[in-house]
Amino acid sequence: MQTGADGQITKISGDPDHPFTQGVICGKVSRYSEIQHGPRILQPMRRNGPKGVADFVPISWDEALDRIAEGWGRRIEQHGAQTIWAHWYGGTMGVVQRSAVERLVHRGGFSRMRKTLCFAIAAAGWSAGVGRGLGPSAEDLAEQSDLIILWGINAVSTHINLMGFVKRARARGARLIVVDPYRTRTAKLADWHIQPRPGTDGALARALMGVMLREGLADRDYLAQLTDFDDAVDAHMQAATAQWAEAITGVPAADIDAFAREYAAASAPYIRIGIGMTRQNNGAVNLHAVSCLPALVGAWKKRGGGALLETGDAFKALNLDAARGAQWIDHETRVLDMSQISRILTDESLETPITGLLVMHSNPVGSCPDSSKTIRGLCRDDLFTVVHEQVMSDTARFADILLPATTFLEHDDLYKSYGQYTVQSSDVVVPPSGEALSNHDFINRLAQRMGWDEPGFQMDAKQMRAQMLADSGLPPLEAWPQPWLDMTPDEEARHFRNGFGHADGRFRFKPDWGDAAMPAMPDHWAVNRRDDAQSAQYPLDFMTPPAHEVLNTTFTASQKARDKRGKPTLLLHPDDAAARGIVDGERVVAYNALAHLVFIAKISDVVRPGLCLTETNYAGEEFEQGVGPNALSHADPVVPAGGPAFHDNRVEVAKAS
Numbered sequence: 248m249q250t251g252a253d254g255q256i257t258k259i260s261g262d263p264d265h266p267f268t269q270g271v272i273c274g275k276v277s278r279y280s281e282i283q284h285g286p287r288i289l290q291p292m293r294r295n296g297p298k299g300v301a302d303f304v305p306i307s308w309d310e311a312l313d314r315i316a317e318g319w320g321r322r323i324e325q326h327g328a329q330t331i332w333a334h335w336y337g338g339t340m341g342v343v344q345r346s347a348v349e350r351l352v353h354r355g356g357f358s359r360m361r362k363t364l365c366f367a368i369a370a371a372g373w374s375a376g377v378g379r380g381l382g383p384s385a386e387d388l389a390e391q392s393d394l395i396i397l398w399g400i401n402a403v404s405t406h407i408n409l410m411g412f413v414k415r416a417r418a419r420g421a422r423l424i425v426v427d428p429y430r431t432r433t434a435k436l437a438d439w440h441i442q443p444r445p446g447t448d449g450a451l452a453r454a455l456m457g458v459m460l461r462e463g464l465a466d467r468d469y470l471a472q473l474t475d476f477d478d479a480v481d482a483h484m485q486a487a488t489a490q491w492a493e494a495i496t497g498v499p500a501a502d503i504d505a506f507a508r509e510y511a512a513a514s515a516p517y518i519r520i521g522i523g524m525t526r527q528n529n530g531a532v533n534l535h536a537v538s539c540l541p542a543l544v545g546a547w548k549k550r551g552g553g554a555l556l557e558t559g560d561a562f563k564a565l566n567l568d569a570a571r572g573a574q575w576i577d578h579e580t581r582v583l584d585m586s587q588i589s590r591i592l593t594d595e596s597l598e599t600p601i602t603g604l605l606v607m608h609s610n611p612v613g614s615c616p617d618s619s620k621t622i623r624g625l626c627r628d629d630l631f632t633v634v635h636e637q638v639m640s641d642t643a644r645f646a647d648i649l650l651p652a653t654t655f656l657e658h659d660d661l662y663k664s665y666g667q668y669t670v671q672s673s674d675v676v677v678p679p680s681g682e683a684l685s686n687h688d689f690i691n692r693l694a695q696r697m698g699w700d701e702p703g704f705q706m707d708a709k710q711m712r713a714q715m716l717a718d719s720g721l722p723p724l725e726a727w728p729q730p731w732l733d734m735t736p737d738e739e740a741r742h743f744r745n746g747f748g749h750a751d752g753r754f755r756f757k758p759d760w761g762d763a764a765m766p767a768m769p770d771h772w773a774v775n776r777r778d779d780a781q782s783a784q785y786p787l788d789f790m791t792p793p794a795h796e797v798l799n800t801t802f803t804a805s806q807k808a809r810d811k812r813g814k815p816t817l818l819l820h821p822d823d824a825a826a827r828g829i830v831d832g833e834r835v836v837a838y839n840a841l842a843h844l845v846f847i848a849k850i851s852d853v854v855r856p857g858l859c860l861t862e863t864n865y866a867g868e869e870f871e872q873g874v875g876p877n878a879l880s881h882a883d884p885v886v887p888a889g890g891p892a893f894h895d896n897r898v899e900v901a902k903a904s
C-alpha cells in the first residue's frame with residue numbers, strides 16, 4: 248500500500264512473502280482507489296423523496312441513531328422483536344466487521360438470517376460425500392499434481408491466485424482440463440475444454456465412473472477400505488454408458504471415454520470444483536457426483552491428488568462467539584432465508600411481517616434473485632429500511648436512513664479464507680472517509696442507543712479481535728511472525744488418508760440427503776428449468792456468472808469500471824442469433840415470466856448453442872429498466888439446503904423494438 252502526500256491511496260499491491268498470493272493481486276483490487284476515493288457515501292442521510300429515487304438529505308449520526316431506535320422501538324412494540332430483520336453478507340469478509348450485526352440481532356431477539364446466497368448448494372453437495380471442507384493445498388497442486396481439472400470454476404476471473412500454482416504445475420508437464428458450458432478466459436487457457444450443457448455434470452461424472460469400472464480402472468482396494476462402495480453402486484455406475492451421457496450432456500461419447508481414461512491414468516489428478524457449477528436446481532447432486540471421481544480411483548492417496556471445494560474447516564478453531572454475541576442466540580427465534588428476501592418482503596401471510604430491515608455489507612436488490620419483487624417489497628410504506636453502505640448500491644437507493652461505512656483500508660479486522668489456508672489480520676491504513684463508521688463501531692453505537700451496554704458493545708475492534716484470538720487459543724497478534732498465520736492441515740488430513748468427515752470415516756457414494764426425492768446414487772437428476780414444462784416457452788438457458796472486471800457489487804459503483812466494461816451485453820450463439828434474425832451489436836430483449844431486460848447482443852460461439860449468458864454484476868441503473876440481471880432469476884430454493892440457482896434460468900431473446 249502506498250499513499251501520497253495528501254493521504255490518498257496511490258498504489259495497492261500484494262505481499263510477495265504471502266504463501267498463497269505471492270505478491271499477485273487481481274486487477275480489480277489494484278484499482279481499489281477508484282472506490283476508496285470514488286463515489287462514496289460520506290455522511291448519514293435520511294430519505295427526502297419517494298423510495299428508490301435516491302433523494303436524500305444529510306443528518307447527524309446522533310439524529311440517525313435516534314430515528315432508528317425510535318422507528319424500531321415503535322415497530323417492536325406493535326409486532327414483537329422478530330419484526331426486525333438484518334440482511335447482511337459478503338461485502339466484508341472480515342470476522343470482526345462481518346459478525347458485528349449478528350451481535351445486535353441476537354441481543355435484540357430480531358429475526359435471524361440463513362446464509363444461503365453463495366455456498367449452501369455447494370456445501371450440501373460436498374458434505375454429502377466427503378463430509379469435511381478440506382483438500383490438497385495449492386502448493387500440493389503446484390508440486391505434485393499431473394492432471395488438473397477446473398470443474399465449473401472460472402479461476403482466471405474469480406480465483407486468480409490459483410492460476411499461479413496451475414502455471415507451476417504445467418511447467419512440470421501437468422495437463423489442464425476445464426469443464427464449463429462457457430468458453431471462459433480459463434477455458435481458453437486449457438489443454439482441453441469439455442463443454443457440457445449446464446446442469447448435466449451428474450450425468451457426465453456417472454458415465455466417467457461407468458467407463459472406469461467397465462475398463463478395470465477403479466482402485467478396488469481403496470474403495471473397500473475408505474468408501475461405502477458396494478455392488479449396488481458398482482452396477483448403477485456400470486449401467487451408464489458414454490452414449491447415454493452424450494444425449495444428456497452434449498459431450499461426444501468418444502470424449503467421455505477419453506476423459507475417463509486420461510483421468511484414471513493420471514498419478515495425482517486434482518479437481519478444483521467451482522461454486523459456479525452448483526448454481527443449478529440439481530447443483531448439489533452434480534457436485535457430489537463429481538466429488539466421487541477421486542474416491543473411485545483412490546486419487547487421494549498421492550500428494551496433490553483428490554479434490555478441493557473449500558478450505559473452511561481448517562479454521563474451525565477460530566471462535567467468533569464474542570463478536571457474534573453467541574450467548575444471546577435463542578433457537579426459538581425464526582431464521583429467514585436471505586435468498587428469499589423477495590418473497591419475505593412481499594408475503595402478506597407472514598405471521599410477523601418484516602417492518603424494520605437493516606441492510607449491511609449486502610446488496611439484495613442486485614445480488615438476490617427476482618429483483619423486481621424485492622423492489623416491490625422495499626417500496627412498502629410500512630417498511631422502515633436502514634442501509635449501511637460505502638456506495639449508492641441498488642439497495643441503498645431504497646433506504647429510509649442511509650449510513651456511511653468504512654472500507655477495508657479504514658478498519659481493523661481478521662480474515663479467514665475459503666480457497667487457501669491462511670488467517671490474516673489487517674489494520675487501519677487510512678483514516679475513515681467523511682463520517683464513515685465501521686460495522687463494529689456503528690453496531691456498538693446503535694446498541695448503546697437501544698439501551699444495551701454489555702461488554703461486547705463497549706470494546707473497540709482491536710480489542711474484539713484480541714478477544715477472539717484468545718477465545719480460539721491462537722497466539723495474540725503481537726506474537727505472529729507475519730500478518731498471517733498458516734493453518735494448513737497436515738498432508739494426511741488434507742488428503743483424508745485416515746478417513747473422511749463422517750462417523751464411519753468412509754466417503755459416501757450413497758449420500759444421506761435427508762430428502763427422499765433426491766437420487767440415491769450419482770446420476771443425472773432432471774429438475775432443471777429446461778425440464779420444467781412451464782418454461783418451454785423460454786427456450787434458451789440463461790446464466791449469469793460474475794464478471795471479470797468487478798467483484799460482486801463492489802466496483803459496480805465506479806464509473807471507470809463501468810466505462811471499461813461498456814453497456815450490458817448478452818452472449819448468444821451464432822445459431823440462436825440467426826434463428827432470431829439478430830446481428831452482433833444490436834439491442835435485444837431477454838425475457839421470461841419475471842422480467843424483460845434490454846442488452847447489446849454479442850454473438851459468439853464461446854457459449855454452447857441453446858445457452859445465452861451475461862457476465863453479471865451490473866448496477867441496475869446501467870439498464871434501461873433500472874434493474875439488473877437478477878430480475879430474470881427465479882427465487883425457488885434449491886434442495887436440500889436452499890440457495891439460488893443463478894445459472895439455471897430460462898429466457899427467450901428477441902430484437903428490441
Ligand SMILES: Nc1nc2c(c(=O)[nH]1)N[C@H]1C(S)=C(S)[C@@H](COP(=O)(O)OP(=O)(O)OC[C@H]3O[C@@H](n4cnc5c(=O)[nH]c(N)nc54)[C@H](O)[C@@H]3O)O[C@H]1N2
Binds near residue numbers: 338366615653686877
Ligand atoms: N445473478 C447472479 N447473482 C449473484 C451471483 C451470481 O453468480 N449471479 N453470485 C452470488 C454470490 S456468490 C454472492 S457471494 C453475492 C454477493 O453479493 P453482495 O453481497 O451483494 O456483494 P458484495 O460486493 O460482496 O457486497 C455488498 C455490498 O457491501 C458493501 N460493503 C463492502 N464492505 C463493507 C463494509 O465493511 N461494511 C458495509 N456496511 N458495507 C460494505 C459493498 O459496497 C457492496 O455494495 O451475489 C450473489 N448474486
Ligand SMILES: Nc1nc2c(c(=O)[nH]1)N[C@H]1C(S)=C(S)[C@@H](COP(=O)(O)OP(=O)(O)OC[C@H]3O[C@@H](n4cnc5c(=O)[nH]c(N)nc54)[C@H](O)[C@@H]3O)O[C@H]1N2
Binds near residue numbers: 365398
Ligand atoms: N472477478 C470476480 N471474481 C469473483 C467474484 C466476482 O464477482 N467477480 N465473486 C467471488 C465470489 S463471491 C464467488 S462465490 C466466486 C465464484 O466463482 P466460481 O466458483 O468461479 O463461480 P462462477 O463464476 O459463478 O461460475 C464458474 C463457472 O461455472 C460455469 N457453470 C455454470 N453452470 C455450470 C454447470 O452446470 N456445470 C459446469 N461444469 N459449469 C457450470 C459458468 O459458466 C462459470 O464459468 O467468485 C469470487 N470471485
Ligand SMILES: [Mo]
Binds near residue numbers: 337365366
Ligand atoms: Mo460468493
